[in-house]
Every structure is written in structure tokens, then in C-alpha cells.
Amino acid sequence: MAPLDRRNFLAGAAVVAFDPATSRWLTSFPEDASAIRVPRLDGELVTDEESLTEAATDYGHLINRRPRAVLRPGSALDVVTIVRFANEHGLTVAARGQGHSTFGQAQADCGVVIDTRTLATIHEILPDRAVVDAGVQWLDLIRASLADGVAPPVSTDYLALSVGGTLSVGGIGGASQHFGLLVDNTLELEVVTGDGQLVTCSADLERDLFEAVLGGLGQFAVIVRATVQLRDAPTMARIYTLTYPQVTDLTAAQRTVLADGRFDYLEGQLVPTDDDGFAFVLESGVWFTTQPPDDDVLLAGLDPSGLDVVDVPYFEWLNRIYETMEQIEALRLPGPWLNVFIPDAATDEIVSELLKTLTPADAGGVALLYPTTRAPLTRPQVRVPDGPVFFLLALLRAVSPPDDAEAERLIAENDALYARVLAAGGTQYPVNALHLDPADWRIHYGDRWPAVVRAKDRYDPRRVLTPGQGVFEDVSRAARTP
Known part of the structure; x- marks a missing residue:
């Protein structure tokens, strides 16, 4: 489906009424007195097949929960209107941007999905x-x-x-x-x-x-x-790609450059090799406009087995994976992703153990491994391990050709690896294909869980919003209806 904007979002059949007896949206107002007229909207509420089908899935293509309607808002007040309507009539609502969740997080089974692409100013x-x-x-x-x-x-x-x-x-x-x-x-x-x-x-x-x-x-x-x-902003990026033979060589080099902050950008990858193994790549960059950086200073003490240095325009670097991601998305492959934050002290052991069984086919796409510092992270809802440094391990899997059994196997592997990370004091970056229930989310939030519950009770007391995350116990429609 082509990206939506304010010029083409009126293609679907507009909803004008809601029948609370059947929880169905209606595109014409019946004589039946039980139907409730939908309040005026600046945008539209639609129920056409194409819109519902798109909103029922996401980038992961693993979960399919079909909404009853899709709101294409013409203003923030449209969102207010539909959320209030949902509260009054026992419906759920989920906001969906580019649909890049992987496990149904932005879906609303039999509810309303808000397509925020029409709020794009x-x-x-x-x-x-x-x-x-x-x-x-x-x-x-x-x-x-x-x-x-x-x-x-x-x-x-x-x-x-x-x-x-x-x-x-x-x-x-x-x-x-x-x-x-x-x-x-x-x-x-x-x-x-x-x-x-x-x-x-x-x-x-x-x-x-x-x-x-x-x-x-x-x-x-x-x-x-x-x-x-x-x-x-700079205009140029000098990108350094350093290759190492062992994952512990990679993480040691990453810790060195993280500690002195010599690079503006720091990531790393597990790159498949021809012998069904991995090479370990430190990817780093320095921004500049007129004066290029000193390579000797930046590379001091790193001793890679392979090195590549290239200058690219800053925007070109930031947007480097756009075309690749668009091509992958067009294939509609199952994407059982896993993103976890691992404490620094446990990273080498966990990743080394993983590599004993992980194959490039199991990684299934891009596998990222890089550290960052905890100090600049200030938002309490984002849960990261204790300690000054932690690593992101991201297995951005794609199952090709599509195979439901293989996808389920990889999700089970995600569950097992996540349990291992939890036991070591790690957390998840929550864009994953994991089997989680409210008890798991309580563990994820730890000592913040009471504050999370209080916020839910205060700001979403009827449990209307974003049911696909599965953070809270399901509240029946009857309980939500006044």
C-alpha cells in the first residue's frame, strides 16, 4: 500500500455510525435506533478491506489481529474524539506509525487503529x-x-x-x-x-x-x-570499519573507544563469513565539516586484523540502510527480532556462548553488538542494566523463504536467550518477538512497576490503549463499558 498523506487518505468508505450491540462500525446510518452516530472528524474513520488488512499486521508478519476500523486523523482532536468514543463503548485503540513493530505491538484486535501517517507536518x-x-x-x-x-x-x-x-x-x-x-x-x-x-x-x-x-x-x-x-550538524562523516577475528577482540576494542569517547558514532556487527561463521566488526565514525580527523590518533591501540576508512556525506551515512530496509520490507518476510541490553560484565560470556550455536542462517539478517554508556540515559521507562556500561545485542532476523515453523523456532530461541540475559541482570529493548505476559513485564520494570501501574490507572483507567503490548492483564469489554 502506498504511503498515505492528507491528499489520498480519503479513499476508504467513511464510517458514520457505531452499533454497540454488534461492535460494528457502519458506513450508513440505519433506522435502527441502537446505532450511535460517530462524532464529526477532520479526517476519516474507514473500514475498507485494504486498510483493515494493513493495520492487522506489521513488519514482523508474525501476528495478525484485525481491527474493526482505522482512523486517519486530520487533527489531534480526531484522536481525542476516537479515544473518548472508545472509552464510552468498550473499545481498544492503538496508534500505528510506519508499522515497524514485529510482534503485534501496534495492533488492536477488533478495536481501532490510529494511522498517524496523516499527522505528518x-x-x-x-x-x-x-x-x-x-x-x-x-x-x-x-x-x-x-x-x-x-x-x-x-x-x-x-x-x-x-x-x-x-x-x-x-x-x-x-x-x-x-x-x-x-x-x-x-x-x-x-x-x-x-x-x-x-x-x-x-x-x-x-x-x-x-x-x-x-x-x-x-x-x-x-x-x-x-x-x-x-x-x-556536520557535512561529512569519516567511517572506520575495523575487523577482528574473535568477538572478545571486538568488545575489548569497543570498550577502549567508548571509555575515551574518541568517536562520534560507535556500533558493531557480527558479519557472516563464507565458512558459516562470523567476522566481528567495529563500526565507528567521526563527523567533520572542513578539517578531517587524524586517523593515527583515532586508531591508536585498536590493532584490527582488517581496516577500511571512507568519507561520505553526513546525510548519506545517516540514511545508509534505507534502500536495503525497503527491499526487505517489500518481501514481507517473518521477522522474529530480538533486542536485549546486556550488562557489560556478562556480555562476553553470553555472546561467546551464543556463538557456539548461532549460525548466519539463525541470525537471519543483521546482528548488531555494541556498547553504550548509561549516564546520558534519563528516562525512567527505558529499562537498562545497572552499571556504567551495557551492550545492545540485536538479532534482526528475517526468515527467508517464509516458514512458520522456522519462525516459531527462532521465537523460542529468543525466549531462551532473553531468559539468560534476564538472569544476568539484563533487560530488553522492547521491539521484539517474545512471548511475554504481564508477569514478565512486571519483572522487566522491576522496582518501577508500582509507578507504571499508578500511571496506567491515572492516565488510562479503562485500559483502552495499546493492548498488543500485553503489559497489563486484559480487561474485558464489559468491565470497560460504563
Whole structure:
């Protein structure tokens, strides 16, 4: 389906009424007095087959939960209207940006999915900040801000993600060692709470709500607008690719450069080799505009077995995987991803043990391994291990050709590896294909769990929002209906 904008989002048959007896949306108003007319919208609520089918799945192609309707909002007030309507009539609601979840997280079985792609206006770009709607892609924001010589200090590897979706989970990238996650670089939000209130929140205004929503998995409010930090941007990136024969050589080098902060960007990969094993690659970069960096200083003490150095335009580097991701997404392959945060002290043991059985076929795509520092991470909803340093291990699997049994096997492996990481004091970056129930989420949040429950009770008391995450016990429709 082609990306939607305000010019083409009116293609579906518009809903005009709701029948509470059957929980069905109606495209014409019947004479039956039990039907309830839908309040006026600036956008549209649609029930056409194409829209429902798209909203029933996601990038992972593993879970299929069909909504009863899709809202294509023309304004934030449309989100208010539908969330309030959901509260009144026992429905659930989930916001969906670019659909890049992997296990049904943004789906609403028999509920309403809010397609935020029609909220995609960049309202303002200033030297230190940008004000954007939730459906704006980071790609579009960075293109626009670079025209003014500024950009977000942190970027995820894939830029075609929505601002709202990314801020709901965290937003980690190669510059997080210096600047934290994208949620740490967010100044203000405009949100619709689960009880249908349109609220502006920040560190100084409605702080409890602000902290609950950033990294809050859509459990407390729907993000409709965000103000994010910008910084002066370079024009060029010098990228260093260092290869190591053993994973412990890689992690030792990564710890060295993390400790002195010599690179602006730091990541790493497990790269498949021809002998069905892996090479271990440190990927790093330094930004510049006029004066290139000193290679000798930057590479001192690292001793790789292989080295490649290349200069690329800064935007080209940030957007380096866009075409590849678009090609993979077009194949509609099952994507049982796993992203975990491992304590520094446990990383070598866990990853070395994993590599005894992990094959390139099991990795199934991109396998990332890199450290970052805990100090710049300030948002309490994003759970990371204790200690000053932790590693991200990301197995961004794709099952090709599609095979349900193979996908289930890999999800079971995800469950087992996650349990191992938990036992070592690790956590998850919650964009995964994992079998989780509310008891697992209670473990994930640890001592923050009571605050999470209080926030849910305060901002979404009827449990309307984002049921696909499975964070809370299911509340029956009867219990939600007044």
C-alpha cells in the first residue's frame, strides 16, 4: 500500500455510525435506533478491506489481529474524539506509525487503529529544536533540518520510522554513547491520554505524564506532536570499519573507544563469513565539516586484523540502510527480532556462548553488538542494566523463504536467550518477538512497576490503549463499558 498523506487518505468508505450491540462500525446510518452516530472528524474513520488488512499486521508478519476500523486523523482532536468514543463503548485503540513493530505491538484486535501517517507536518525548525507531528518520519525531519545546518544529535539506524513510534520505545543509535536515546533529547510532547484528554507535557509541565509516555510503549497516551532537540550538524562523516577475528577482540576494542569517547558514532556487527561463521566488526565514525580527523590518533591501540576508512556525506551515512530496509520490507518476510541490553560484565560470556550455536542462517539478517554508556540515559521507562556500561545485542532476523515453523523456532530461541540475559541482570529493548505476559513485564520494570501501574490507572483507567503490548492483564469489554 502506498504511503498515505492528507491528499489520498480519503479513499476508504467513511464510517458514520457505531452499533454497540454488534461492535460494528457502519458506513450508513440505519433506522435502527441502537446505532450511535460517530462524532464529526477532520479526517476519516474507514473500514475498507485494504486498510483493515494493513493495520492487522506489521513488519514482523508474525501476528495478525484485525481491527474493526482505522482512523486517519486530520487533527489531534480526531484522536481525542476516537479515544473518548472508545472509552464510552468498550473499545481498544492503538496508534500505528510506519508499522515497524514485529510482534503485534501496534495492533488492536477488533478495536481501532490510529494511522498517524496523516499527522505528518513539520511545524517549526529552530537552531536548537524542531516541532513535528507524531507521524513525521525522522528521514523527513533530518532532510529539512540539515537545510538549516542542524540535526538531531542521535539517529536510529533506519530513518523511515515515525517520531511518535520511536519515542514510544526509546530510540537508540550509534551516538547514544554521548547523547542518550531519542527520548532523552525530547523537550515537550502533546499527547492524548487514555481517558481522552489533550495535554501538553514536559519536564516542567505535567512531568509525571511526560516521563510516563517517553519509552512508555503507548500505554498511557498517544503522542500527537513532539518537540525534539537539534544541534549543529556536520557535512561529512569519516567511517572506520575495523575487523577482528574473535568477538572478545571486538568488545575489548569497543570498550577502549567508548571509555575515551574518541568517536562520534560507535556500533558493531557480527558479519557472516563464507565458512558459516562470523567476522566481528567495529563500526565507528567521526563527523567533520572542513578539517578531517587524524586517523593515527583515532586508531591508536585498536590493532584490527582488517581496516577500511571512507568519507561520505553526513546525510548519506545517516540514511545508509534505507534502500536495503525497503527491499526487505517489500518481501514481507517473518521477522522474529530480538533486542536485549546486556550488562557489560556478562556480555562476553553470553555472546561467546551464543556463538557456539548461532549460525548466519539463525541470525537471519543483521546482528548488531555494541556498547553504550548509561549516564546520558534519563528516562525512567527505558529499562537498562545497572552499571556504567551495557551492550545492545540485536538479532534482526528475517526468515527467508517464509516458514512458520522456522519462525516459531527462532521465537523460542529468543525466549531462551532473553531468559539468560534476564538472569544476568539484563533487560530488553522492547521491539521484539517474545512471548511475554504481564508477569514478565512486571519483572522487566522491576522496582518501577508500582509507578507504571499508578500511571496506567491515572492516565488510562479503562485500559483502552495499546493492548498488543500485553503489559497489563486484559480487561474485558464489559468491565470497560460504563
